[in-house]
Amino acid sequence: MPKYLLSVYGPTERNQxxxxxxxxxxxxxxADTGAFNDKLVAEGYFVFADGLEQATTATVVDxxxxxxxxxxxxxLEAKEHLGGFWVIEAPDLDVALRLAAEGSKACRGKxxxxxxxxxQSIKAMLDx
Amino acid sequence: xxxxxxxxxxxxxxxxxxxxALARRFGDLDTxxxxxxxxxxxxxxxxxxxxxxxxxxxxxxxxxxxxxIDRLRRESSRDAKQRExxxxxxDGPAEPPGVIDDDRLRLVFTCCHPALAPDARIxxxxxxxxxxxxxxxxxxxxxxxxxxxxxxxxxKAKIRAAHIPYRVPTADDLPARLDGVLTVxxxxxxxGYLATGAGTDPVRADLTGEAIRLTRLVxxxxxxxxVGRGEVTGLLALMLLTEARRPAxxxxxxxLVTLDEQDRGAWDRxxxxxxxxxxxxxxxxxxxxxxxxxxxxxxxAINAVHTDARDVRDTDWAQVVALxxxxxxxxxxxxxxxxxxxxxxxxxxxxxxxxxxxxxPLDGYHAFHATRAELLRxxxxxxxxxxxxxxxxxxxxxxGEVAYLTRRRGQLGGAGAG
Numbered sequence: 030m031p032k033y034l035l036s037v038y039g040p041t042e043r044n045q046x047x048x049x050x051x052x053x054x055x056x057x058x059x060a061d062t063g064a065f066n067d068k069l070v071a072e073g074y075f076v077f078a079d080g081l082e083q084a085t086t087a088t089v090v091d092x093x094x095x096x097x098x099x100x101x102x103x104x105l106e107a108k109e110h111l112g113g114f115w116v117i118e119a120p121d122l123d124v125a126l127r128l129a130a131e132g133s134k135a136c137r138g139k140x141x142x143x144x145x146x147x148x149q150s151i152k153a154m155l156d157x
Numbered sequence: 158x159x160x161x162x163x164x165x166x167x168x169x170x171x172x173x174x175x176x177x178a179l180a181r182r183f184g185d186l187d188t189x190x191x192x193x194x195x196x197x198x199x200x201x202x203x204x205x206x207x208x209x210x211x212x213x214x215x216x217x218x219x220x221x222x223x224x225x226i227d228r229l230r231r232e233s234s235r236d237a238k239q240r241e242x243x244x245x246x247x248d249g250p251a252e253p254p255g256v257i258d259d260d261r262l263r264l265v266f267t268c269c270h271p272a273l274a275p276d277a278r279i280x281x282x283x284x285x286x287x288x289x290x291x292x293x294x295x296x297x298x299x300x301x302x303x304x305x306x307x308x309x310x311x312x313k314a315k316i317r318a319a320h321i322p323y324r325v326p327t328a329d330d331l332p333a334r335l336d337g338v339l340t341v342x343x344x345x346x347x348x349g350y351l352a353t354g355a356g357t358d359p360v361r362a363d364l365t366g367e368a369i370r371l372t373r374l375v376x377x378x379x380x381x382x383x384v385g386r387g388e389v390t391g392l393l394a395l396m397l398l399t400e401a402r403r404p405a406x407x408x409x410x411x412x413l414v415t416l417d418e419q420d421r422g423a424w425d426r427x428x429x430x431x432x433x434x435x436x437x438x439x440x441x442x443x444x445x446x447x448x449x450x451x452x453x454x455x456x457x458a459i460n461a462v463h464t465d466a467r468d469v470r471d472t473d474w475a476q477v478v479a480l481x482x483x484x485x486x487x488x489x490x491x492x493x494x495x496x497x498x499x500x501x502x503x504x505x506x507x508x509x510x511x512x513x514x515x516x517x518p519l520d521g522y523h524a525f526h527a528t529r530a531e532l533l534r535x536x537x538x539x540x541x542x543x544x545x546x547x548x549x550x551x552x553x554x555x556x557g558e559v560a561y562l563t564r565r566r567g568q569l570g571g572a573g574a575g
């Protein structure tokens with residue numbers, strides 16, 4: 030079954046309540062997202078999901094040279110960065126979009142839906 | 158009918174069916190499109206010699222299927238084996254009862270999928286369902302052939318990679334998705350009826366004709382009132398009643414002619430009769446307790462009132478405004494409010510209408526300035542009218558409209574300055 034990455038973006042630096050206006054809304058969003066995750070598991074869509082520490086904690090590594098080079102901060106310079114994601118299995122995009130809409134409501138953010146490679150698409154690439 | 162004419166006709170009538178049947182069987186739009194094109198090329202080569210087969214559609218589908226299988230075999234034996242296995246398995250989920258099951262409709266919904274960019278939906282629909290070639294579509298939308306080719310290729314690649322399903326949406330999603338399809342068809346029609354671009358004819362009959370043909374097709378396929386047949390019928394009626402006025406829409410000098418100045422004798426009576434028949438059908442369905450009319454049915458009803466009047470002075474403006482009032486409740490957008498104000502001007506005078514228009518946040522819209530110009534002219538406020546015409550001319554993209562507005566501005570003369 031096709032797999033999709035459902036990503037949520039947020040500001041580079043977050044306030045003390047994640048990206049939420051206050052503690053109460055943060056707890057509510059966590060609870061709703063938890064319930065959504067449970068539903069994904071129960072209905073057989075769930076592969077993986079988690080939230081990330083803020084982007085300023087990232088390190089970029091370039092190991093292509095003789096010695097690896099380390100750079101503090103995220104790979105892309107941007108105002109917003111990946112803040113968390115789901116990996117789901119769904120029969121087609123319609124199902125993935127429907128689930129993404131539910132996830133978006135639960136976590137209070139826009140969700141980007143992106144398909145993973147499949148065995149078939151890799152094969153097509155190899156045969157090209 | 159000559160063989161060439163027969164091929165053209167069969168192309169119009171059967172293209173979507175052939176592509177749709179192959180897309181379902183092979184699960185891939187590229188394969189379907191290429192094989193259909195090859196089958197039609199074979200017909201062009203063979204039919205003049207062998208004669209037109211008794212069932213051209215079946216002949217084309219069989220030929221295209223054979224071409225597709227040949228092509229897949231050629232591509233790579235390993236890959237082909239896998240695909241052949243896929244071909245034999247009907248892996249589509251069983252359709253729940255009550256939802257329309259037709260290959261062409263699947264194709265329409267796939268091409269108009271909301272995950273595709275609006276431009277891509279239009280292009281893909283015209284290519285896959287309408288059978289227009291990439292150069293034809295590129296010309297229609299004034300973009301380079303390569304750009305249009307890339308747009309279509311990218312959309313097909315997304316359909317494949319993201320697994321956009323090839324099926325009619327479930328009953329729950331159908332009304333919203335059908336609405337997306339109708340939007341695409343309406344955009345194609347509007348681009349034909351008010352074509353943009355300096356070197357373009359003001360009206361493009363190829364596009365209006367294609368939009369009508371595809372809307373007829375969708376209407377044929379959606380035969381259930383609960384899933385939006387009313388709006389499909391409304392859209393078809395709207396298109397027919399608008400298309401009926403096309404012969405009177407452009408003057409001999411290439412100027413757009415507004416509704417009040419059109420030679421109503423030049424209107425196409427057959428299209429008007431058909432449009433009126435469809436509007437009456439909807440009125441009866443609503444009266445019998447069917448779903449209340451949506452925007453296309455209301456727009457069709459407004460156009461039915463216009464086309465009912467043999468002379469512009471016979472127009473039932475109160476009825477037009479009442480219909481716009483209902484439309485505003487459904488769609489409170491400023492563009493609808495602007496069109497309503499045009500009707501209000503006829504009922505309550507230009508001053509009342511201008512007060513409504515001046516409140517609208519439509520500064521970047523040519524029709525807003527053209528409407529203001531007209532109202533200001535009627536109020537004798539020549540200087541302001543001239544400024545409004547200037548803005549409208551700057552913003553208008555249609556050659557016929559620019560010519561019309563320029564003439565109107567010229568008629569202001571010195572009279573009523575201030």
